[in-house]
Amino acid sequence: xxxxxxxxxxxxxxxxxxxxxxxxxxxxxxxxxxxxxxxxxxxxxxxxxxxxxxxxxxxxxxxxxxxxxxxxxxxxxxxxxxxxxxxxxxxxxxxxxxxxxxxxxxxxxxxxxxxxxxxxxxxxxxxxxxxxxxxxxxxxxxxxxxxxxxxxxxxxxxxxxxxxxxxxxxxxxxxxxxxxxxxxxxxxxxxxxx
Numbered sequence: 001x002x003x004x005x006x007x008x009x010x011x012x013x014x015x016x017x018x019x020x021x022x023x024x025x026x027x028x029x030x031x032x033x034x035x036x037x038x039x040x041x042x043x044x045x046x047x048x049x050x051x052x053x054x055x056x057x058x059x060x061x062x063x064x065x066x067x068x069x070x071x072x073x074x075x076x077x078x079x080x081x082x083x084x085x086x087x088x089x090x091x092x093x094x095x096x097x098x099x100x101x102x103x104x105x106x107x108x109x110x111x112x113x114x115x116x117x118x119x120x121x122x123x124x125x126x127x128x129x130x131x132x133x134x135x136x137x138x139x140x141x142x143x144x145x146x147x148x149x150x151x152x153x154x155x156x157x158x159x160x161x162x163x164x165x166x167x168x169x170x171x172x173x174x175x176x177x178x179x180x181x182x183x184x185x186x187x188x189x190x191x192x193x194x
Contacts, residue, residue: 005030005099006090006115007187010107010163011123012156014131014138014149016173020123021103023180028099028189035104038085039078053081068151075155079106090115105155109163121186122163125173128153 007028009021025032039054048055056074057063063074086107093100094117112120125131132149135142160170169186173179 005097006093006118007099007101008090008107008112008115008118008120009101009103009123009183010109010112010120010159011105011173012125012131012152012159013105014134014152015123015125015156016134016176016179017103017105017123019176020180020183021101024183025101027180027184028101030099030101033089033100033102035082035086035102035106038082038089038104039106042082042085051081053077064147068147068154071151072155072158075105075151076158079108082106083108083111086111087115090118094118109159109166109168112163112168113166119187119189120163121169121171121183122159123173123179123183124156124160124170126153126157126160130174131156 007024007030009017009024011017021032042051042054043058046054048059052059053074056078063071066074086102089100089102107120107122109120109122112118125134128146128149131152132144132146135145135148139145163170171179171182171186
């Protein structure tokens, strides 16, 4: 078992978090929690009046056409609204000493830095064309998603700068062939636990 039972893996959409989080969880014999699932559960249990930021995208589907910088602001608002839920999940796993890998776009470096007993790392991809290619590979029916890639790169740059300021490691997403090992090193996982 890992001596830090809670691992947080953050980064913007399309950077390869799922490609890392699942093998990492298997390596550590840990379950995985996706922040997207927490979002779905909270949206099912609350109203837009109770948590406006969390319901923003469903209540305002036209918002995908806002300028990229404004979309990033909304993503940050959603991430901030989710902080209590992330803290609750982490606290539960720390209290019960049950390992978990928590991954998602809405993890904030500041939250990761303030939580004792966790290790965190953020993946970063600074190339919009690569992010667009990742989306096309993952979601071919959606076609080219260049606008979404711009948003992801901007949000990823913001997350990386916040992580660096908070002392949370940032790992480049590429090269892919050794990203899992680079993430494990950034998390300072011992050979026995990694």
